[in-house]
Amino acid sequence: MNQHAPQTATTSRRQFLKTTAALTAAAASPLAIARAAQPGGSDILRVGLIGCGGRGSGAAVNAMNADPNARLVAMADVFEWRMAESLARIEEVKPDQVSVDRDHQFGGLDGHRHLLESGVDVVLITVPSHFTPIYLKAAVEAGKHVFCEKTHAVDAPGVRSVIEAGETARQKGLSVVSGLAWRYDTGVLETMKRVHDGAIGEIHTIEEICNTGSLRSLARRPEMTEMEYQIYNWYDFNWLSADLPGLNLVHNVDKGAWALHDRPPLVAWGMGGREVRKGPTFGDVYDHHATVFDYGGGVRMYAYCRQINGVVTEISDRFVGTKGHCDLLRYTIEGETNWRYEGPPSNRFDLEHVALFSGIRSGQPVNNSTYMARSSLLALMATWCSHTGEEITWERAMNSNKQVNPERYALDATPPTVPDADGNYPIAVPGLTRFE
Incomplete structure (x- = not known):
């Protein structure tokens, strides 16, 4: 199969x-x-x-x-x-x-x-x-x-x-x-409280990983208009999902931002591509992204996401500070302070x-x-940096006026992207696609 x-x-x-x-x-x-x-x-x-x-x-x-x-x-x-x-x-x-x-x-x-x-x-x-x-x-x-x-x-x-x-x-x-x-998971809350109380000292490095298998792509139904199909299969269209960072990495960068008291980065840059999930079925999204968020003063968050079957998978959040490190989803802190959450599981x-x-x-x-808007923008910056290859400041990202909207909101309207004669959609090309 x-x-x-x-x-x-x-x-x-x-x-x-x-x-x-x-x-x-x-x-x-x-x-x-x-x-x-x-x-x-x-x-x-x-x-x-x-x-x-x-x-x-x-x-x-x-x-x-x-x-x-x-x-x-x-x-x-x-x-x-x-x-x-x-x-x-x-x-x-x-x-x-x-x-x-x-x-x-x-x-x-x-x-x-x-x-x-x-x-x-x-x-x-x-x-x-x-x-x-x-x-x-x-x-x-x-x-x-x-x-x-x-x-x-x-x-x-x-x-x-x-x-x-x-x-x-x-x-x-x-x-x-x-x-x-x-942000509502009991073990994560208890662990983050200790991070904020200084258990690992001043954070200087954050690693955020969301590498999974390929998400579902839904087959086009014969009776559907192009707009209906794209809404139906929305994971695979940038104007609806904001690519993989919008679909899944947003959870990770949100936790990284939370560790840094939700202060925004100064600038971000990154790379990405579309190596395996190709063809009309997968719309116009990439299948991997890597982004660096620079907060100044030597503090950086490195964020990665990938959705490809048959390769190593990992979902994790790790913070490194001057006194130790934290593995957030394992609820552990090691260094000058050694601690592990031993409480009951919870359903976030x-x-x-x-x-x-x-x-x-x-x-x-x-x-x-406030944090849901800021963390969403972090995910968008990851997508934009991959698609354009540009260095994008937080201020420039927040003040962008670029919108990708359909001509009108109707199921028979033309969506913002349409396929060519072979059914393929235009794909962002770093160096040619520009951030606006």
Whole structure:
């Protein structure tokens, strides 16, 4: 079997249930969840899900794991068939917390607008990253609390929009919780606390690695327009995903930024390419990237990501300081201080929703908008440095006005990139592609 063969769209129900059961079993203790749910009383919180793929279905279950009085009451997705599949899966896992009638299932590119008008209290945004700033802004303007999956933007105007939406949320007393879930992992939190307390001294080097096998690429359905196909197979299109750094490395650079108290780098440069995942099936994205973020004073973060089958894989975060080093995902510190987290496991995907619902019920909103915007920009810088071969400063990246938008938001519209006669899409070429 070809290891790079495209997969079908239908997610195995058996796999979904198996994965969900495993995550639920590893969740935070019932006591922690109960404490999160109780402060504001036992009123039902009505949840709307925008984006009904695998991550959206999982996020809905996580939300209901986190708060027994959360109810999924509305759903929106570009594809109505995917929404129906998602609803069936979620109902199988959480039958007592789902009540989505036909009048509260909204299809098409404007489905999110109808969902926001349907009486929901909380919105889960799990869509291709291009749409995230648009939907986040609309949700906050509509007065909704929001869980927002990464990556939170694909261009600098989108990053700035996320920052603005976050400020609006603060003014309105709304929660905005990011899907950068490692910030809610108990072992990571305990380890990072010690890093910040000086256990490894002053950090001078960070190594961030996210090298995995090839992610899925979905086969084109004959009836689809070009816009429908690209949204359906969005991992493989830069304007929708921001390439591999937007899809996965964002988690790593977020942890690196967190270790440095979320201060931005001065400049970044890097390289990348497309060696194995080639051809029309894989759109216009690269399959490997390497980026150096320079913070000045000898402090650097080195970030790598790759998605190729048959090669060594690793996901890790390592910090080196003047007094020792930290292996974050192993929850260990070695050097002048030797320490290892020995506490119980936690489910970060549930815990981010525990934070969301706890903030709502306690009247103490949680707002992650600043770091979720900054970490998204770090991921974008990694992509831009690879695509252009340029050295890009933080200031230049943040102030860019470059946007890659379709001519209009409609399923029969022309997307920002289109294939040639052989079905191949234009690919960024370092030295020729320029950062704007």
